[in-house]
Amino acid sequence: MTNYRGNFLYGFIACGPYEVLPEWVFDKVFCPPVETDPITGEAKVAQVGLRRVESALLQGYKRDEILTVNPDYIEKSIGSDTKIVGINVMDPLGMAPVTTTMSPEKLSYVAMKFKKMCASIIQLKKKYDFKVVVGGNGAWELAKTDRMRIHGIDTVVVGEADELALDLFRDLEKGDAPELLHCFVRNIQNIPEITAPTVNSLIEAMRGCGRGCDFCDVNKRSKKDLPLERLQREAKINLDYGFDSVWLHSDEMLLYGCDNRDFYPNYDAITSLWKGLKGIGANFVGTTHM
Ligand code: SF4
Structure with a gap:
């Protein structure tokens, strides 16, 4: 689990073929680990999607029954009381566009890391007999019975x-x-707020886009704009951790709060969002997709 040295663009380098550089160069230079408790393996910051699942589980489990961990430490985190291991994936088999462009016909650094992690989990699973569930943006790559079996996965959530x-x-x-679940959120109220910091202070401002390009997977989810007040609460968690900026994730940031069928940006909604986040102390507010 990495923070890409605070620069999301290093994530593209992780899509390159692992054989071109020694593994330690990827590990130390481009993809250093997030802050981690060396005793328990607990990640002090984690991907926002993982934080969502963590918050959803806290609605039914106790705080000490859930641990969000850095995969580099799973030998320390998994034990006889482990019942379920959940894995969040972005591009586990290297099938996404950036990886197939940068590593055609080759194993990418990210895919190599995923294979290594699964090999460790399979060994631990033999010892402790837990279930393995995978979700995240790249989960579709694993949604085949043979791929699940090879990687020791019981359930895939797309x-x-x-x-x-x-x-x-x-x-x-x-x-x-x-074995396989396809799911969608029906109500924005059912998206739980994060309770702990996220990698590089990234929070979700929107889901979906609404523009409706017919080739685009984003259209499978309805457009949802998360209200400023809750974004301020989530951003504050990251600012309190020590970040001085906020990054807003979206599928199309200029459609935040869009209130017309012609897709003209809603100037007031967007400027209020930026001002509202600067107002709680962020020096910089950036966005990932526009
Ligand atoms: S995310 Fe981009 S490609 Fe997808 S529907 Fe929106 S505008 Fe179209």
Whole structure:
């Protein structure tokens, strides 16, 4: 789990073929680990999607029953009381556009790391007999029975897991979960607020886009704009951790608060969002997609 040295663009380098550089160069120079508790393996910052699932689980589990960990430390984090291991993936098999462009026909650094992690998890699973569930933006790459079996995965979740995560984990504990789930959030109120810091202070301002390009996977989810007040609360968690900036994730930031069918940007909604986040102490407010 890395913060890409505070620069999201280093994430592109991680899509390159692992064989071109010694692994330690990737590990130390471009993809250094997030702050981690060396005893428990707990990650002090984590991907925002992982934080969402963590918050969803806290609606039914106690705080000490859930641990968000850095995969480099799973030998320390997994033990005899582990019931479920959840993995958040972005591009586990190197099938996404950047990786297939940068590493055609080659194993990318990210895919190599995923294979190594799964090999460790398979060994631990033999010892401790827990269930493995995978979600995240790249989960679709693993949604085939043979790929799941090779990587020691019991269940793959494709889509937005916010509403379903708690019930799914209960079912996994009972050994009663399906192999594959496709899910969507129906109500914005059911997206739980994060309770702990996120990698590089990235929070979700929007989901979906609404423009409707017919080739685009983003259209599978309805457009949702998260209100300023809750974004301020989530940003404050990151600012309190020590970040001085806020990054807003979206599928199309200029459509935040868009209130017309012609897709003209809503000037007031966007400027209020930026001013509202600067107003709680962020020196810089950036966005990932525009
Ligand atoms: S995210 Fe981009 S490609 Fe997808 S529907 Fe919106 S504008 Fe179109």
